Amino acid sequence: MRIAIGTKNPTKVNAVKGAFAKHVNAEFISTNVSSNVSAQPITDHETLTGAMNRAKNALEAEGSDSDLGVGLEGGLVKTDFGYFLCNWGAVAAPKSQPIIAGGARIMIPDEIGDLVFSGRELGDVMDDYVKKNNVRQNEGAIGVFTNGLVDRTKMFQELSSLLIGQYLYQQKHK
Numbered sequence: 579m580r581i582a583i584g585t586k587n588p589t590k591v592n593a594v595k596g597a598f599a600k601h602v603n604a605e606f607i608s609t610n611v612s613s614n615v616s617a618q619p620i621t622d623h624e625t626l627t628g629a630m631n632r633a634k635n636a637l638e639a640e641g642s643d644s645d646l647g648v649g650l651e652g653g654l655v656k657t658d659f660g661y662f663l664c665n666w667g668a669v670a671a672p673k674s675q676p677i678i679a680g681g682a683r684i685m686i687p688d689e690i691g692d693l694v695f696s697g698r699e700l701g702d703v704m705d706d707y708v709k710k711n712n713v714r715q716n717e718g719a720i721g722v723f724t725n726g727l728v729d730r731t732k733m734f735q736e737l738s739s740l741l742i743g744q745y746l747y748q749q750k751h752k
């Protein structure tokens with residue numbers, strides 16, 4: 579089968595391939611699609627919508643001729659307990675309801691969250707914070723604030739396993 583992944587971000591692409599390739603025989607295509615939400619989602623609803631839109635847009639991308647589309651989206655949410663990273667993933671297939679799963683959440687320092695909620699993208703804020711380039715395509719904020727224990731690829735790979743696991747269950751029970 580052909581699986582279209584709705585991003586060119588290597589942490590997401592490697593995560594999907596890593597999780598899916600163990601369970602399905604597939605050719606993977608990564609395609610730059612719109613999430614149709616803001617570049618920096620700031621609610622669960624917006625982040626989840628972004629993941630679903632990416633999955634659908636990847637599936638329908640011109641010439642992609644795919645069986646499944648996968649979308650992963652990261653966001654930052656504000657709660658009564660502080661700021662948290664949030665992550666959502668979705669799988670779209672023709673004529674079926676999307677499969678959805680949520681990823682890890684961790685607390686993010688107020689000084690970072692305040693900058694994001696004043697209008698900046700978390701990826702850019704993180705680059706300034708750790709004085710590196712492209713944290714978003716490497717360890718991610720999650721990698722920085724878990725002391726390297728769980729980087730962005732590992733987190734998205736776990737989320738991708740939740741997605742492919744649900745897909746396999748549905749295939750078996752339809």
Ligand SMILES: O=P(O)(O)OP(=O)(O)OP(=O)(O)OC[C@H]1O[C@@H](n2cnc3c(O)ncnc32)[C@H](O)[C@@H]1O
Nearest residue numbers: 585587617618651652653699700701714718719720
């Ligand atoms: O190319 P795409 O797929 O868009 O990858 P991205 O890194 O921009 O990732 P998202 O759009 O899903 O994330 C929305 C924003 O939140 C940032 N972000 C989310 N999680 C992050 C993390 O763990 N580390 C750094 N930035 C993160 C990201 O850089 C964006 O500015």
Ligand SMILES: [Mg+2]
Nearest residue numbers: 613616617618
């Ligand atoms: Mg983005």
